[in-house]
Amino acid sequence: MQIDEHSYPPSGATQQPDVGLRELKRLRTHRDLADAATSLVLERGYDAVSVEDICEVAKISRRTFFNYFESKDQSVFGNGIIRFNNEDEELFLSGDHDNPVAAMLDQIEAKNREKFLRQMALEGTAEFHREIRRRIQEILRKEPKLSAVVISNFSKSMRLVRSAFEGYFTAHPQSRQSPELPLEQEVTLSVGFIRECVLYSSMHLDIFKTDTPLHDAARVVTTFMRRMP
Template identity: 40%
Template sequence: MPPPPGLRERKKYETHRALAVAAVELVAERGLDAVTVEDIAAAAGVSVRTFFNYFASKEDAVVIAFPDHLERTERAVERFLAQPAELSTMDALVAVMREEVADVGENPREWLARMTAIKKNPALFHRAVTMNAQQAEPLTAAIARRAGCEQGDLFPSLLLAVVGGAMSAALLRWRELDGKDTTVTELFDEAVASVAAGLPDPPRTR
């Protein structure tokens, strides 16, 4: 996503991104315990006071890639609800999630480092899980709305878990490959196609 219009908003966006990238790179290199807020601020070229204007902790600086992460979820919900009516609910959700996956592919070095840092540090993993749970609630409600589900129906949560699982599997495989030989979008498409086919056993290679 491009920076927002307006000098002040653009400056805030760029400062957030500079701090987030610095935090990711330092933690991926040294480990969470060996990195301080002072280290992150210095690497981004700002003061510690400025750091705390943007993040509550170094963990947040690693996990929260964009300053408008809550608004991004709202926009994803809007795009999902605006998908053509002839699409199935699953296809509509896949179309929106594919855009999110493509964003990751635009900054492979940063996201590979972020995923490595999260995997190696339990505190970051738990923070990421909490963030994902916060984002899941409005998406689940939007799925229920589009599909016309009754309150308490299993379908919205199940669909989000299935498509989200395909996304997680694609990201994990992409990280294992160190972003080489394929794109995260191609892996996501492959995962979704496999799910849509009923998740058949892959061809045996031995």
């Protein structure tokens, strides 16, 4: 797999999307639920908090809760540090990529950035995200067993990233950066690079001040790999 920091440029200038009143209300409700869930679990412990407790604090019905989250786990931990689903896989497979690894970074970064920019329609979004990350870190410190939830979500996304690379390299062998390797080995290396970029960027958001933290992490990882003997 060819690694070149210039293959991972920032995806361009960002523009605040238009957010209507209905979506603004949904964003606020989502925030209220996440705020209630994380604060309650941090205060009482995970097992002592129910969906009903979260709904009571957020002043939301149980039915409304499940319009926003699939489970209590998701209301506390969100979708994890990466959310790559079947629709994302289909989008990747339908594209035309000269460098599939760079394209995967672009797609993940663009999705994260679009979501964050929409949330920026609410005041204090950046501060709220920092506080939620702090709470989640503290929850995991107090109850390490809950790390299994975060790991499971991450693993599901990375399995789909692998599936996307396998499908694309098979359908477009000319796009491979290391054709001298067996396909499965290039897939493994490609997934590994994406995984390390995602993990590094999520763990060091304090040092990545741009709106492209994933690409910033890719440059750090690439530089490190170049220095390996």
